[in-house]
Amino acid sequence: MTSRRQIRVGKSWMSPSEAEKALREAIRVQKEEERQHGDDHHHQGFVRTYIFSTDHKWIGIQYAITALLFLLFGFGLMLIMRWQLAFPGQPIPFLAGLLGDARAPGGILLPEAYNELGAMHGTIMVFLAIVPLAVGAFGNYVVPLQIGAPDMAFPKLNMMSYWVYAVGGVIMLMSFFAPAGAAQSGWTSYPPLSVIAGAGQTWWLVGMIFLITSSLLGSVNFLVTIIQLRAPGLTFMKLPFFVWAQFITSFLLLLAFPPLEAAGVMQLMDRVLGTSFFLPTGLVVGGEIVQAAGGGSPLLWQHLFWFLAHPEVYVLILPALGIVAEVIANNTRKPLWGYRAMVYATIFLGFMSFVVWAHHMFLTGMGTTISAFFQTTTMIISIPSVVILTSLFLSLWGSSMRFNTPMLFALAFLPMFGIGGLTGLPLGLAAADIHLHDTYYVIGHFHYVVAPGTIFAMMAGIYYWYPKVTGRKMNEKLGKLHFWLSLVFINVIFAPMFIQGLAGISRRLYDGGEQYAHAHPALKMNIPMSYAAWLLLLAQLPFIFNFFASIKWGEKVGSNPWSATTLEWAATTSPPLGHGNFVEIPVVHRGPYEYNAPGTTDEMDFLAQNAEDPVAPDGGFFPQHAVAKQEA
Amino acid sequence: MSGHSVEEIKRETRVYLTVFAALAALTVITVAVSYLHLSGWVAIALALAIASVKGFLVAGFFMHLLSEKKLVIAVLVLTVVFLLVLLWGPWHSAYDSIGG
């Protein structure tokens, strides 16, 4: 073996002449691109590039910023509520002025205001924060890159999706200024209460119609993109699990949302045109007979709502599972265990999610037959979730684990989601649900899945893909601080809720259940829970600072700082807007997680999906570098 | 854009016109049947049957589903399954309830 001097170019080792050739080739390609596309570049003004962009990467960033702002705002609403829960009837410090006399005379939150905060917290978190972040932001930015596509299939439709979502968000925010406040009938908007409620409810319904429309447009885009624009060689079973998750999620959004859109229009008609789709005959409110035709069914709303809202919870979790899978595979340096099982489980889960919805309605007087049907399907649907979670746990076995911030969040996700999932089981059985329905147990259950579940996965995704978007890594020390504080506080908030629920404390009580004498020991826990919530807000400060500061001062990295295998890391760092994503459309030769696969070395322990099969003229490897063009 | 020949397109046009005639006839039939004022399930079954035939013709020939790719058929089959669940669920739960 000759001892030639080798130069490190990105992740490869090359001889000086090869490095020079690669660099010259890269410059030549760039000049060629500029020559060809230089003209259009100058004609796209600021508005076309940054406001009405049709580039999936910028739209993803728009979604991310908007969604994160809504996440913070929705969190803030809950922080106000937590004061009332810990110290019912006591004036709120600092914010009494902001809330005003209409909502908090003398600083003491009115029940209507509490309900308003609760309904809007739920609505904003689910529809304006989590789904836009999980699907709109991560999905939009990452999916086309991971499948080797130049953009989404319908870029203009993508742009419209974002703006319809933004308008829906504005409408939701405006609803706070309605005469009697924003929606107050829960995020579930059950009639007859929602039909007789104040004007804010109408705003809510209109806002929902915009959000649902945005979602539908987006889901068509995702499905066509994933089916039609996969790079050559990228078969379905070679897709990163993240793409599978987004794929099934989009099917859920496509087919489950329309019934809620229909129901929303019907509730609007009930409110505005005086119809009685959901108003029963002989309805009496406050001692007075409601002037409506009657003949409607409140349960009809519940069916149509939950027909969407159950698949919706899988929309909340699937992209998160996708992110966790990516981060785990990357930081264990080995392929995912049971990839096929995970894929089939996800498909099965998606299908089953359409036939379990009435487990949210066990206490509405349904008969035993139909109740048994939904219990059975609900128990069955727990199986694929267990398969996926088990596969992720087993993927940790025998790994060379790296404990960076994204991995910490992904690891924590596993037991947290496990707790969330397991606590769902008694809720899915009608007999146990009689005791637990509408108690704090339910709140604990779903928050475990969404908060230390999905949101932690979102955090993992942000820390993981930040270098791809910005070309810099976020600070690790701040990241770890953010992680540990969040983990501790979030558990202090939600774990006691199971105990509270079992003690019989109902949800949606503005004083937290003060009248329940038997529950006082459990109620006392509200105080540490609320403190933990406010501390959780403080724990986000290192993250927020890190997020913005790292844009300027973060450690600069190349195109593949995590040594990852999937295609988004083969694109250049911070791929430029409007120019497609890859210098040349990648060709895929292998599966998504070829870490420590045969043909790798200690130095280069992974094979990128689009890398040529390893050739060993002198025992070295030359993985694809985005900028240097390989020979055919 | 498909590479069909002029002949094939002209043949397809004849099919479209035949289907139109069938649809028109079926419309007349379904309206005529309604004048019989049949009751309950018979009327419903008959109306839905005729509508299904008409729907099949529109979907199969105008929308070319009879010659459409498997992927599209698969998506539609899945959709119809969920549609049937949606049509059955709320009604059955109202029908099978505790205390009538």
Add this chain to the structure above:
Amino acid sequence: MEIPYTIQARPDTGLYNGKLGIWLFLASEVMLFGALFSSLILLRTGAETWPAGWERLNVPLATLNTFILIGSSVTVILSWASLRLGDFRKAKIYLGITLLCGLGFMVIKAIEYGTKFSHHYYPSTDTFYSVYYMMTGLHGLHVLGGMVVFAYLLGPGAKMWEKEPGRYTNRVEVTGLYWHFVDLVWIFLFPILYLL
């Protein structure tokens, strides 16, 4: 930067992007109207009394509308066939007839609604009318939507035929599929609301 398979079909799926997109969208529309039919079933079977459609609604007018819509389904597909034969003039005529049929449908619908309103039969009158206005109203909005697209394809959108005839033909095909679906919904809506 070009998105692949906008005009040519992708070999393994056999579809171009727009066609797959419209079928997915139509699947969601099936669920939308399905929810309305489901509501109708629940409300009707749960009601003490429910009038027959012909007792309250104008069957002859609706029958005429049915013929108009079916006719427009034929004209839109003949338009697409003409485009495939390269006959842009004929295609535009057929598109125009389709648009006129849509207009006719809406006019008759307006007459129906107008007559009802003049007799004080509003959505709020009873559940039968709520359902009637709701379903025909949403269907009517879909007809309007289709008309807007046809007007675009005849107007500013027609320029595309010169530069990219394949892409224009695909657009007409995709819009046609949507229009056939609107017809399909009416094929079920008409007997269920008016004849039962």
